[in-house]
Amino acid sequence: MSMIESNVYIDAKIPSMEAGPASVDKIEWVKLSLLFLPLAAPISDAKVLTGRQKPMTEIAFVFAEIRTRDGHEGIGFGYSKRAGGRGMFEHAKEIAPNLLGEDPNDIAKIFNKLLWAGASMGRSGMAVQAVAPFDVALWDLKAKRAGLPLAKLLGAHRDSVQCYNTSGGFLSTPLDKVLENVESSRASGIGGIKIKVGQPDTAIDYARVKAVREKLGEGFPLMVDANQQWDRVTAQRFCRKLEEFDLTWIEEPLDCQDHEGHAALSASLDTAIATGEMLTSFEEHARFIGVKAADFVQPDAPRVGGITPFLQIMNLASFNGLKLAPHFAMEIHLHLSAAYPTEPWLEHFEWLEPLFNERLELRDGRMWVPNRPGLGFSLSEQAVAWTVATETFGTRP
Known part of the structure; x- marks a missing residue:
């Protein structure tokens, strides 16, 4: 043993850090x-x-x-x-x-x-x-x-993420069936409901949103998604009308490339604006974030090129104080959402379940990060x- 001035003993047999090839696999x-x-x-x-x-x-x-x-x-x-x-x-x-x-x-x-x-x-x-x-x-x-689960490798802020359902509220679904889907989703443990809007007649949209809000009651998170349907004037007028329903956000009210329009709409409303699912690179998201075009960013890892650019978007969004609600692919986005500093939302689609042998756990309004290593799924x-x-x-x- 040898002793240094601070009276801390070290083992002289411990090898020093030596320079050498860093690659370990291929x-x-x-x-x-x-x-x-x-x-x-x-x-x-x-x-x-x-x-x-x-x-x-x-x-x-x-x-x-x-x-x-x-x-x-x-x-x-x-x-x-x-x-x-x-x-x-x-x-x-x-x-x-x-x-x-x-x-x-x-x-x-x-x-x-x-x-x-x-x-x-x-x-x-x-x-x-x-x-x-x-x-x-x-x-x-x-x-x-x-x-490790991917969320833990990245550095998780939480072990579960609040989760909302989209698949039960498409415009092709009659209103009575939408209301049935709302009830079954809540019974399954979902934490929020999103329905589609964007009918040629906004009165039909209004009636559907009103019916779902009444079904859910006050306070339960409700989102709507227009899928880029409206022009700026229609969006401004109808989004103001929708504010009475205390929506968590209004999604894609305008064309996904309309940075300025989304920014103006976001600045004028109390209700949050969400967008980003159709953008296909970090650079496109950076432009949107740079002009404050949304309150919620909605990147999609498969669409932007994978997890590497998604993490860049996450960092930029967090730096700018924005909220996160990734689009689709919950099997990937659960892990990424768990690593976001502020509480995000996860989009629930059961469509992909037949592809995998494993299932994710939905409980108490949240999706729980599995303890399986990696993303935690295998092909069925x-x-x-x-x-x-x-x-x-x-x-x-």
Whole structure:
């Protein structure tokens, strides 16, 4: 033993920190899968009623499975509602070889490498969304290697997140059925209800919101979502009318690219404005946040390119004092929401449950972070049955 001046004894046999190679592992195998999840019934929101889109009947998913030389593995996904799934799969196939030989720990480096591999197609939209399955899989792998749920790896602020339901309130659902869905959602332990608005006749929207508020009673969190339906004048007038219902937020009242319009609307209303689900990069979110275009930011990790850019958006939103309510994909966003400094909201969709062997726990108005390592899910036999194409790269360890 040796002694230093402070009379603290240290063991001279302990080796010093020595310089050396930092890399500890490398990616040797990647698998991509394209599958289509059928919906039980066609789904319509305001964009369907105005002829912009057709009813949604299925969702395309691109899954990435990654394995390393040392036996670590991760799984991630991206998705497309309506067109784009096959294109995303093909773009992901083109950039996938760039992962081979990389250290899976270097997630930010790999994200940039994949982004620039397809940069001639742009750095937003499908080119970014095709990166998401790989990025999510790498974060899943990293958390699994640490033996921690992803939320704990990131540094959780809470073990559960308040959760609201959307799937029961689409415009294609008759009002009496919406009210039944509200009742069953509350019975299941949901903490908030969101319904769609954006009818060509705003009087119909008003009647539906009024009926749901009366069903819920005062104080229970209620949100509405216009899916980019209104122009600025209609939004200003109707959003003021909706303020009597004490809404938690009004979502996407304007076109998702209308920064100034959202900012003006947000500044003029007592009710919070929420938007961001259709933005497909950190840069697009940064522009929105920069002009104070919303009170709630609603990034979607698969749409912005994965968890790496999502964390950038989280940091910027927190710095600007904004609230967080990620869009869709609760299997991913539960972990990210748990790591946000201020209390966020999580969007509940049961649609994805057939894809996975595991289930999330909904209780007392909140979704609870599972204690399983990583994201905590694995693909089910049903997911394999819905798969229409696969591609592998490298050699399976």
